[in-house]
Amino acid sequence: xxxxxxxxxxxxxxxxxxxxxxxxxxxxxxxxxxxxxxxxxxxxxxxxxxxxxxxxxxxxxxxxxxxxxxxxxxxxxxxxxxxxxxxxxxxxxxxxxxxxxxxxxxxxxxxxxxxxxxxxxxxxxxxxxxxxxxxxxxxxxxxxxxxxxxxxxxxxxxxxxxxxxxxxxxxxxxxxxxxxxxxxx
Numbered sequence: 001x002x003x004x005x006x007x008x009x010x011x012x013x014x015x016x017x018x019x020x021x022x023x024x025x026x027x028x029x030x031x032x033x034x035x036x037x038x039x040x041x042x043x044x045x046x047x048x049x050x051x052x053x054x055x056x057x058x059x060x061x062x063x064x065x066x067x068x069x070x071x072x073x074x075x076x077x078x079x080x081x082x083x084x085x086x087x088x089x090x091x092x093x094x095x096x097x098x099x100x101x102x103x104x105x106x107x108x109x110x111x112x113x114x115x116x117x118x119x120x121x122x123x124x125x126x127x128x129x130x131x132x133x134x135x136x137x138x139x140x141x142x143x144x145x146x147x148x149x150x151x152x153x154x155x156x157x158x159x160x161x162x163x164x165x166x167x168x169x170x171x172x173x174x175x176x177x178x179x180x181x182x183x184x185x
Contacts, residue, residue, distance in 0.1 A: 002072045007176065009066050011125045014133040015117065016059040021104035022113050024052050063135040070182050073174040082148055083165040089143040089155065093132040141182075158183035 029051035031044030043051075100120075107113045132143060136157060144156040146168065160183060162168055173181040 002069065003074070003176075006066060006069050006073065007125065009062065009069070010133065010176065011121055013059050013063045013066055013135060015100065015121050015124055016062070017134075018100045018104045018117055018120065019113065020052075020055045020059070021101050022107055023055055025105050030054060060135055060138060063133060064139065067136075067139060067141075067182070067184065070174045070176070070184060073176060073182075076173050076175050076181065078148075078168055078170040078173060080166070080169040083146050083168040084149045084151075085147040086162055086165050086168065087145040089132075089145045090137070092145075093143065094134065097132060097134060153179065155180045156183065157181070159185045 027048065029043070029048045030046055031051070033043075034040040035044040103116065104113075107116060132155075136143070140159050141157050142159070142161065144158065144162060146154050146156050146165075148154065156173070157180070158170075170183050173183050175181055
């Protein structure tokens with residue numbers, strides 16, 4: 001159960017910037033959403049930058065919560081000599097992730113936003129995606145594509161700075177799905 005909840009949360013984290021970029025592009029401040037609510041009328045006086053920082057804070061905190069929750073996932077290990085190949089993956093995923101930004105900038109209304117977000121969310125969740133989320137970078141994590149000696153391709157999220165396959169010896173790696181692991185160091 002925790003695995004499913006974490007995967008949903010990771011999917012929300014990885015796709016939420018689409019919504020934030022849309023709100024910023026449209027100039028939707030907190031006052032836009034809460035200005036008419038009793039007791040929250042003061043939100044219309046806030047500068048837009050405060051609203052945008054608030055929007056960004058939500059996925060950042062949610063990503064931190066996901067990292068904390070990952071300690072409840074199943075555990076695996078990577079023994080010395082098990083990894084045949086390692087490739088740094090930070091830069092290889094950023095271009096596709098930036099595609100979310102361009103999509104968000106081209107959406108014209110909220111109905112389209114929620115439809116596109118829903119489709120993207122479902123496909124990301126069901127595709128057993130790698131859960132690449134650039135917000136992990138704020139927490140000091142790096143992304144690696146590794147191939148084991150038996151040919152299994154794995155996506156590793158780790159704070160360690162690996163350079164060579166022989167460097168990888170992980171006593172506890174938490175399994176997000178069969179292809180994605182997080183090393184909480």
